[in-house]
Amino acid sequence: MVNCNMKKICLLLITLLSCSVNAQLLVEITEGVDEPTHIAVVPFGWDGDQAMQEDISAIVANDLRRSGMFKLMAEENMLGSPETESQIFFRDWRISGNDFMLIGSMKPTATGITATVELFDILSEKKIWSQTIDSAGSDLRDIAHYIADEVFQKITGIRGAFATKVVYVTVQGRGDARKFRLQLADSDGARAKTILSSNEPILSPTWSRDGKKIAYVSFETTRPAIYIQHLATGKRQKVQSFKGINGAPAWDPTGNQLALVLSKDGNPEIYILNLQSGSLERLTRHYGIDTEPTWAPDGKSILFTSDRGGRPQIYRIDLASRALTRLTFKGKYNSRGRLTQDGRFLTMVHQDSTGYHIAVQDLQSGRLDILTNSKDDESPTIAPNGVVVMYATKIGGKGVLAGVSLDGKIKFTMPSSLGEVREPAWSPFLN
């Protein structure tokens, strides 16, 4: 629960809502892998009197489906609904083309519910994972995402990222009547809630590596300032508000420092703010635009966008030696870089003759691949497992979120019923 504990000065402009229900984003897969893994997620049994608040097996199935890597067996085609291993006739499930199946059963306990799930490899008829999970009953979606993460990892070998969150900005209304909201939701778009609302722009939300705090830029005072908001309490602090630009905050891996952009010395430069001592260190010195810093996962360097070469390109500055390296050379506009957690792949906004797309560059080979063919793409943010990059784009002139896998094979959109959606930021792993 978010506790509405905020500074008086913000009362007039800002509303921090504790748990408002908002229209949710839905994930729609538009392209998946050529040879998806076939899996049957059998509806879990429920041994209780009252209906469950959430359909756990349906959420698990939906998570796996929206990954683009799985083909889910339709429930109506299932010949039975086994809840235990002894009830499974593997031959039937094999004939219907499945590689794996997940079964489960749930029952009420004195303190909530308990769920037992089992994952089988249908060809070898072997159980490859099982677990009994106790729950207070209030976190059924968390349990569903946890199960989906386990199944995903057991089958693909890649850590699942379903139990993660996303923040994004929505805009409703036009002109002076516009309302900006910073939203926090599950990675599937569910359980969206407003964590900040304002009549002035909100942009550049970004997660601390521990997943407990968000830094962002808000114009609520009619000037840009950088804020840090604690998600558990809703408490927030203004960390920087110099004259000029205060923008593009980026956390270092320890959470003790924030890279940011200030133009207090005349034009946009990258600075590092020590959040404990409050000391500010200037990192770049150039009359061009230096902006959009992001830390390398090892904390040893910062990548940023600069037009010092005439057009915006992405550079890396080594923090110890201050040596500067230009990373992008293909095309005349590459900006807002974000790195995968292994530091190898750089996603960015890349302009070609057809518009602005999301591209990924392998920093080992230098190869650049354009991942999207829409023309207004921006704000790439990478899932913590490095499989998918989410970004903002426009469909029919309206801002929406979309995603593409780093190999370009899986594509999805997240249609919204409410206004413009932009500036997604994917959380780190939260468990």
Added chain:
Amino acid sequence: MKVLQTRVKTVAKIASLTLTALLIVGCSSSGTLKDGSATDGSGSSATTTGASTGSSITSVNSGNVGDLQSVFYFEFDQSVIRSEALNDLSLHAQFLAENGGAAVRLEGHADEQGSREYNIALGERRAQSIEQFFVGRGVNGSQIDTISYGEEKPDISGLASKSRRVEIKYTAK
């Protein structure tokens, strides 16, 4: 004293021009079809605002300064002041220089193409471009406040050519 003042102004003017030149170097045109398309032509925005030749005001005062053009448009990825803006900008500068108690807020904006934080920087360059113009004409820097909204407040028309702009707002006259 008078001579000295003029010389100071000239130096400031040269400094301003140099800065503008640097800004030009810093942002070459992209040259894509979309960015250079008809809707982006300088004619369209100028016609709409009716200010391609500037206002007819010759002597500016607190009574008529509000009648001057207050929104000035820019080319794609550029922060260079267009020639048709010079007349009214000069009158704003004259008013500010002659009225030390007057103050303006210069709000810079960008169109919605490209990344948001980069566009914040572009909007600031545009606002600074006009700030330098004013300072070069003897306006005290303390009378000028600049802010960039980047692409966060596009023109209500949705036209990119109208969104790349600086709005002059008087906070004191």
